[in-house]
Amino acid sequence: MSNQITGAQSLVNALEQAGVDVMFGIPGGAILPAYDPIYDSKIRHILVRHEQGAGHAATGYAQATGRVGVCIATSGPGATNLVTPLADAQMDSVPIVAITGQVPGPAIGTDAFQEADIRGVTMPITKHNYLVTNPLDIPKAIAEAFYIANSGRPGPVLVDIAKDALQKMTDYHYPTSINLRGYKPQTEPSSQSIRDAAALIAQSVKPVFYIGGGVIKANAAKELLKLAELVGAPVVTTLMARGAFPDSHHQHLGMPGMHGTVAAVTALQKADLLITLGARFDDRVTGKLSTFAVNAKIIHADIDPAEIGKNRHADVPIIGDLGPTIRALIPAVEAEFKKNQPDLTIWWRQMGSLREKYPLGYNEPADGSLSPQYVIERIGAITGPDGIYVAGVGQHQMWASQFVKYEKPRTWLNSGGLGTMGYAVPAAMGAKVGAPDTPVWAIDGDGCFQMTNQELVTCALNNIPIKVAIINNESLGMVRQWQSLFYQQRYSNTDLHSKRIPDFAKLAEAMGCVGLRCDSKSDVDKIIKEANAINDAPVVVDFNVHRDAMVWPMVAAGTSNDDIMIAKEMAPDWDSQEL
Amino acid sequence: MAQHTLSVLVENSPGVLARVASLFSRRGYNIDSLAVGPTENPEVSRMTIVLNLEGHALDQVSAQLFKLVNVIGIQEMKSTNSRQRELLMVKVSSSGNRNEIVALAKKFNGQIVEESSDSVVVEAVGTSKDLASLLTEMGKYGVKELVQSGLIAIEIGDTTLAERTLQETGLATSESHSQTEDYQN
Numbered sequence: 001m002s003n004q005i006t007g008a009q010s011l012v013n014a015l016e017q018a019g020v021d022v023m024f025g026i027p028g029g030a031i032l033p034a035y036d037p038i039y040d041s042k043i044r045h046i047l048v049r050h051e052q053g054a055g056h057a058a059t060g061y062a063q064a065t066g067r068v069g070v071c072i073a074t075s076g077p078g079a080t081n082l083v084t085p086l087a088d089a090q091m092d093s094v095p096i097v098a099i100t101g102q103v104p105g106p107a108i109g110t111d112a113f114q115e116a117d118i119r120g121v122t123m124p125i126t127k128h129n130y131l132v133t134n135p136l137d138i139p140k141a142i143a144e145a146f147y148i149a150n151s152g153r154p155g156p157v158l159v160d161i162a163k164d165a166l167q168k169m170t171d172y173h174y175p176t177s178i179n180l181r182g183y184k185p186q187t188e189p190s191s192q193s194i195r196d197a198a199a200l201i202a203q204s205v206k207p208v209f210y211i212g213g214g215v216i217k218a219n220a221a222k223e224l225l226k227l228a229e230l231v232g233a234p235v236v237t238t239l240m241a242r243g244a245f246p247d248s249h250h251q252h253l254g255m256p257g258m259h260g261t262v263a264a265v266t267a268l269q270k271a272d273l274l275i276t277l278g279a280r281f282d283d284r285v286t287g288k289l290s291t292f293a294v295n296a297k298i299i300h301a302d303i304d305p306a307e308i309g310k311n312r313h314a315d316v317p318i319i320g321d322l323g324p325t326i327r328a329l330i331p332a333v334e335a336e337f338k339k340n341q342p343d344l345t346i347w348w349r350q351m352g353s354l355r356e357k358y359p360l361g362y363n364e365p366a367d368g369s370l371s372p373q374y375v376i377e378r379i380g381a382i383t384g385p386d387g388i389y390v391a392g393v394g395q396h397q398m399w400a401s402q403f404v405k406y407e408k409p410r411t412w413l414n415s416g417g418l419g420t421m422g423y424a425v426p427a428a429m430g431a432k433v434g435a436p437d438t439p440v441w442a443i444d445g446d447g448c449f450q451m452t453n454q455e456l457v458t459c460a461l462n463n464i465p466i467k468v469a470i471i472n473n474e475s476l477g478m479v480r481q482w483q484s485l486f487y488q489q490r491y492s493n494t495d496l497h498s499k500r501i502p503d504f505a506k507l508a509e510a511m512g513c514v515g516l517r518c519d520s521k522s523d524v525d526k527i528i529k530e531a532n533a534i535n536d537a538p539v540v541v542d543f544n545v546h547r548d549a550m551v552w553p554m555v556a557a558g559t560s561n562d563d564i565m566i567a568k569e570m571a572p573d574w575d576s577q578e579l
Numbered sequence: 580m581a582q583h584t585l586s587v588l589v590e591n592s593p594g595v596l597a598r599v600a601s602l603f604s605r606r607g608y609n610i611d612s613l614a615v616g617p618t619e620n621p622e623v624s625r626m627t628i629v630l631n632l633e634g635h636a637l638d639q640v641s642a643q644l645f646k647l648v649n650v651i652g653i654q655e656m657k658s659t660n661s662r663q664r665e666l667l668m669v670k671v672s673s674s675g676n677r678n679e680i681v682a683l684a685k686k687f688n689g690q691i692v693e694e695s696s697d698s699v700v701v702e703a704v705g706t707s708k709d710l711a712s713l714l715t716e717m718g719k720y721g722v723k724e725l726v727q728s729g730l731i732a733i734e735i736g737d738t739t740l741a742e743r744t745l746q747e748t749g750l751a752t753s754e755s756h757s758q759t760e761d762y763q764n
Binding site: 119120123124127128131148180181182183304305306308309310313 | 589590593594597598601602605635638639642643645646647648649650651
């Protein structure tokens with residue numbers, strides 16, 4: 001019995017054995033036993049200021065590194081504060097593991113102090129979850145949690161551990177192999193599906209690569225580049241896939257969807273074949289589904305069988321990891337092309353002219369005030385494609401997806417599926433911890449920033465020098481844009497007055513960061529460079545921008561992609577296009 | 580809308596029923612009946628779920644169910660390839676008609692399992708259709724109380740669901756495979 005250790009020590013041993021190097025969390029009553037061995041562990045524990053920050057930090061870490069992010073919290077309110085980041089990670093398929101303390105086993109179900117049924121609460125927003133009441137089960141639950149989180153379609157897993165299980169003595173056995181009979185992701189695509197897909201590609205004269213975030217999760221960007229150049233078709237990258245294919249590549253038409261480029265949206269609409277890789281036909285991409293790409297056949301490759309046919313019927317479904325899938329497609333397509341390689345000249349003439357005629361752009365505000373798009377464009381241009389850009393949710397997010405040029409995967413982090421305002425600061429913190437030598441810019445809105453900026457304290461105290469650009473239009477900008485367009489400029493509750501209160505630069509200073517402010521175009525480059533030069537403290541720049549700037553193009557919610565507008569009440573000039 | 584019967588093998592672990600119920604609830608699938616019970620393997624439970632669904636939704640339901648880590652296998656049970664049964668117990672007023680009720684129960688392979696001064700409890704096992712007919716006929720005596728189980732089903736032939744799901748590594752429903760086959764035809 002002398003080899004016995006506490007459940008808490010067993011947990012920490014298991015986390016170490018799972019390869020955890022850092023976790024984000026806050027202690028509390030039920031998880032307290034675990035914090036004692038954490039004190040001695042080689043795992044770096046970063047004490048955050050709010051559990052939501054821990055969750056998004058784990059996500060940012062995972063998205064930047066491809067490793068599993070870890071957050072830890074106590075029972076009850078600690079655990080429920082993780083709900084938003086868990087739902088966020090579930091929607092964007094991010095591998096994170098959340099550890100929560102639970103009230104002692106005998107107290108479960110008695111409405112004990114700080115008791116919440118977090119397993120029940122998080123069932124619909126996690127890939128899987130556990131409640132552990134026997135200390136012997138701790139290492140197995142941890143090993144399985146990491147395996148489930150980071151295999152197949154990645155996602156969040158929560159492990160809830162009763163306090164008495166952490167306190168009791170137990171034997172430690174970390175499983176040498178994991179066999180979950182109900183969980184066996186299919187990673188190798190069927191050869192038949194690959195042949196069928198290649199045959200369709202060889203028949204298509206209007207193909208488009210519809211690229212989703214799955215390509216980044218699968219680390220398949222290099223393979224994609226090869227396949228795309230082989231096929232020669234236009235490529236569009238969704239909000240979750242920005243960076244999966246270089247923006248500078250001549251085949252890239254940009255982002256499709258509600259705020260996509262005219263060329264990307266139209267390419268999908270007019271295609272005869274969508275080569276869909278790791279995308280899920282989200283409503284923000286398809287617009288009104290019944291009018292989406294009506295003439296296109298669909299190749300749909302995804303590791304999650306439940307995505308196939310969920311929103312759009314797949315003519316050729318391919319179930320598997322995108323790495324092996326694309327590697328198998330390349331020779332299959334080469335073989336087909338030896339028999340017949342379609343001529344895409346006409347298709348490219350059409351798409352090329354759309355791209356030329358309707359590039360992304362913006363007008364400078366007439367009153368000479370600062371344009372938010374310009375600020376974001378300059379942050380990207382000055383920091384370069386090696387930087388990591390993390391956005392909140394709203395107008396600034398769309399502009400950051402449009403005007404920063406991405407060349408590599410894992411350089412663009414955002415909350416795409418859940419649309420979580422407040423994501424940027426903590427996710428940037430996590431990304432910077434995972435990639436300490438890379439400049440990390442949070443491009444945030446003044447609304448988003450005020451939801452989670454407390455984590456700047458964490459950054460300042462833990463030597464995590466992120467940079468934050470607050471695109472301050474003193475309003476909930478995207479909501480205001482909809483009020484401008486659809487609610488007769490009745491700006492109900494979207495004015496945040498954040499040019500008056502708070503003083504963001506002073507707030508930043510109070511939290512141990514460098515606080516800067518920029519009001520004019522002529523100062524933008526200088527201040528960005530100044531921020532980039534600071535590496536011993538977090539920097540916050542309050543960019544005082546014009547409040548009426550809008551995100552264009554736009555496909556209004558519920559309407560067809562065919563009705564894309566390039567500005568208010570302005571459709572592209574379709575008549576002059578030969579489509 | 581069409582009715583489908585799914586047999587689902589799940590790990591016999593806490594919270595599995597909640598996971599399945601939560602999935603059906605959040606994706607808006609309508610459950611007509613649900614029966615859960617033990618199997619020949621103590622580690623595995625079997626759910627029989629009767630659903631009302633439109634068109635392609637069965638593929639989607641199966642795929643979503645199969646994503647649950649505790650779900651081991653799924654098979655659609657069709658009336659042509661399975662035996663399907665429900666259990667019904669009904670308390671009927673019996674003043675003066677007791678012999679008629681006994682005869683009616685027998686006609687449906689049922690039996691009287693409880694007799695009181697003014698009522699009897701009839702128990703019957705059968706298909707939903709048989710039991711519906713029995714109930715209609717019992718109606719004239721006055722149904723005081725009705726309790727009915729969810730449907731359970733077992734496949735015809737020598738293979739078992741457990742064997743089938745052990746062999747398969749990918750999607751365990753024949754329906755989901757049919758979609759993959761569609762484009763090949």
